[in-house]
Amino acid sequence: MPLSKLEYWAKRLYQSRNWRIFFTAILLLMVLDIAFPVKVNPQYSTVITDSDGKILHAFLNPHDKWRMQTELKEITPTLEKAIIFKEDRWFRYHFGINPIAVGRAFFNNIIKRRRTSGASTITMQVVRLLYPQERTYWHKITEMIRAIQLELHYSKDEILQMYLSLVPYGSNIEGLKSASVLYFQKSPDVLSLAEVTALTIIPNRPSSLRLGKNNTYILQERNKWLQRFAEADLFASQDIEDALAEPLQVRRHEAPKLAPHLAYRLKTTYPNEPTIHSSLHRNLQLTLEKIVQNYVNRLYGINIHNAAVLLINNQTKQVEAYVGSADFNNPIDGGQVDGIRAIRSPGSTLKPLLYGIAFDKGIITPKSAINDVPSNFGGFEPENFDKQFHGKVTAEFALANSLNIPAVKLLKDISTASMIEKLKKAEFQTIKKSASKLGLSLALGGCGVTLEELTNLFSSFAHQGTFTKATLLAEENPNKPTEILSEDATFLINQILSQITRPDLPNNYEYTYRMPKIAWKTGTSFGKKDAWSIGYNAKYTLGIWIGNFSGEGVPELSGANIATPLLLDIFNTIDYNSSAKWFSPSANLAMRKVCAETGAIPSEHCNHQITDYYIMGVSNTQSCTHTKAVWVNPSATISYCAVCMPDSGMVQKQYPVFAPELIAWYQTRHIQYEQIPPHNPQCTRVFNNNAPIISSPNDGAEYWIEPNEAVKLQLSCQVGNDVKMIYWYINDKLYQKSAPQQETFFYPEAGNIKISCTDDKGRTSHIYIQVKRN
Template structure:
């Protein structure tokens, strides 16, 4: 008997062992089968969401329909409040966090009820199964139900419970083209899900099961009845405090279909195109600043309409972070007649005089000029280019700071000519002026007066470099400028791999970046000092001697044809760019930067940063004060009796000695001058005379400006050709010329020590050349005076008569 008992025990143990092995292999086989099915039939979770653009504080600015023309706004995990979670789970799936996608108890109960009644009375769908049905709609059959169960297990395998709940709340239907609880919350209650009350959440909870019969905004009384039924159920389940339930029961339903948010439309459209893969783009806009800028721009343009000026654009940059805090592309986006949907911030326009600060800053850094350097504002021909000032007047000899503060054109062209356009183009390329990069091969001296293409965005970013001591930095339009498309859109849209927007400390870290050096802090300080002056012609008439003038550095500009008016300004906190004009390109006689664009600039600064406590810019380390000659701006010589203080950059600014006067030998009466070859034995004196440039002499002569003239050279001198005035050998004095499309050659002979000669037509400078270089011109018809002056101030005139051949 003991042996038999032992044998039975062994057989039992063997049977149990076999059963365990079979169970293990069955489980393993089932698992492998599920894995193979998952690999063969992957469940693709890739819903198409609407794009939502928010402000820096999370305020919703603009919402867009998705590719399927549906409102499906993306609900983030942190927007699912405990109140919302409790309510939705109590109604739809109380055991959501405990099952594996299928609730076996509910399935068994539903199957038994359906079999006993002979019809389908319960589906036993979990939230996970509902997500599957929303992603892959099928006919309501038992076969479809089995597929839904398998897909639900797949979904549970790949995603967490919170992510599945998030997907459900993003996909549930609310009738028409509204899907997702965030869409319904925004479009029917005008608020985000996290601020919904219990009554509002319950309302949105019951709609998806009956979106046709429970139409928000149309059947609100009936919806209130159904809502209250569920509130009573929550009360019986002790889900919420009784007083909270009573308050929710008494709350009226104020649901109605609202317009989707459409604020900051130009930037919103831009960001949507830039980040098409993101359901939520958090911009850098500050709602209060954006609203203020939009209102000021709209109201200001409304006052200009009587002058046939219909649009404006504004950019506001926070200098500390380089965040764009206000972006106004046009005065009224919804105005199709005036091109309201054109983005004026990115439209390519002529900059007028707004590039002059950069030009003079480069001149400071190259050691060519200082603020007191003298420049000649007189009629000048730069190889066929004859610029004029905005007011068509000339000022004679002026300083650099006067030329910049008064936005004079001829001195700017002179500095650019000395600097060469290619140097300025390189700086503009470094500052990321895209159109200048494309146009660079064809740009010349006219670019400094507006002969190139720029955008308001580029100009404002350039002036922000002046607020950063010459460091150029890129602009930030989103709170995370490192946004990239995730490797799997499905992960992003389901909650996995979604990029959190940066916190304030992150943006501060970005702002602390060094940036790229564009100009030196010293040159920046000199430019800022000049642009802060208030005694200047581009001060608006109605701001003269007024307490409304903000403390800013600013520069205006007006394009050729008066098509574009600019005003860009900055202080320590902000840089603001303003463009005013017509998107049609129509010019307006009254349009100019000073009186049209600057008032709006001042209004914006006074609104954003009135009486700013931030302080002002401090002098750079290598900026020094030195005495210079008031006549030339150069280091004084022993003849410079009138001196004044000037700024200079240590080790950079030129130290050349002043040569504004020179010694001339004359007779005692001052009627005749001598060279060293013809000094008389009878006596002579040595006297100082102004060393004036030929173009300045011509300007003085033409406008009868008195000056100390060097007496005519001794006519008895035998070396007139070698050491005297240039001799014009072509054309012949007193001759008639019959021209039929040809050009006339100008040629001269000059002394060996002459390096440059200046040719004038009717007392207007045409071009300077070397003495040996022939020059071809097309003279005007009629009597023409042709003059040639050398770099010693000596001059020769001839007169000819030009006749056209018929």
């Protein structure tokens, strides 16, 4: 079969000596390219932009130069046409070298012995900017070889981008974007034709054409090139006329320095990224920075010097404002400390999560009764912020009023491990590290957290209990969602935290009719070193921390009075007259009648009933037992048990059932309550249940006493409603008998001591302590 012409010539070429030479040359170039690869590492300045791509903050590169990378999207058609027309009209067609220009330059330099035109293409200029060397013929040859290499590895757009990012503009300014930002205070993509032309002509003479110093001369040269553009019909005539009429009044400006805390954080996190697109919204950032600075200035008089604010968009899960301190440039008060990442004590801000877990476990519903009375938890005796106790309260009242004893009781019921597990899911890093050391004080802020962690946690309350860590970048959030609470429990939390009849609503804010509906929780750390207020609605979650970075406490510092006013001011500013809908109850939530005394399902003796939310299939369904039937004589002065009940003359009566600690509190406060009459004194039965609970001293505790010092310890216990007398024993010897509410003390001797308490029903409890002398 005869060969086709193409096959014929291919065979001839393969057999020819020229083909072997060509193949050898190609192979040699490939080997040289591998042996001496082109290295492109220009070390750009780090630039942080907002969500719209506008520059927020810029940093010098490691060589103290402003060398901002021009992004491809910033190279407009106007900019590209002007640069290519002036520098390299055949840029899009050659392979890195323009043979005609090289021949012309060689002829002028060798034959005419003078240099009238250069042969450098844009690609060759990029090589010279990447590898600056003395200008010799040998270096020119290596420059050409490198240009071919660059063309092999990079597209024309990428090479043009490198050129625009590296061209010199005098002083320490390199790159068109750097010049555009520092002189015109705008990015390259919004430059006018006149501004583009001015920046196009400067790189060839950066010393003589210095913007801000030689503006008149630059204007003349700019207009000359505009005339050339007109002659070449490069741009529309009207555009040229407008550009010629545009004045040139520029000077050098400072680089943008907004959102400094976030800028330094992102620069450290992404050290090799020349441009980092943050999620911040410029106007929100500027507004919040100003509000925070003005607010803290007003607090200086009471020795409060700093604040931090974080704003998360709940729909996008992006951080839209990041204020690390009141004034970054204030070295006296630690302005450069990033308060958003500083580890502080959270105070009461973790309580909503605690109550949410209790809702999900079915332990409580909003109307469940909890006793807010002095309590001892193995030596831990918490107090409320106001040093007061409220007796029997509902769960929603306890959370809305941030009561401490109910919170600790709930944590004990759900277990510290359950709470820690939830916090780990919410990415609380310090809690992950110190989990084994945390106890019941966790409910009151006995741990370390950051404002960022808290704000992200509260943002999950606005997302049906689903946690997704907010991103700092202007991209779709890559973090995976994790369920922290059920949608049911989250709705109950939202309802409680949005109440405005509560003590942490600042004075004069109840009449703020335009304030958007928000849920919020305050917190104040021990020693009044940290004031917190975290608020949210469907649109935003806003986290506020106020205090001193030095850790100095201030008597006036509190979440309610200091942090919440700032929270409400910001919400009024950024979400004024918001029309955003409030959260809706889930399908698994329903309403039911409950006893007002306990919050449990009413029994036949529950006369006062109210409605309450409950989670179907989860919430406790036990009936109320807040009263019990007692047989008494007709005058209700003696009670009977089954052993001593008379044949006739007795009646059955309902008496309230109170926990021993609540009775003890009633007695110390002299609050009247209906008591069960004393038991029949002639009864011989010994009761074994409901023995006294010894609350002081602490079982298993060690007490150190100074030599020759008489120290007394208090004896106290909690007993049932029917106990009228108790008996104290020290090392099995009767020490004193007293009424349950009577204060009793004893002077301990060194050594192991057994303390016993017996009530008038014969029920006994024992504890053991150890007393040592220093």
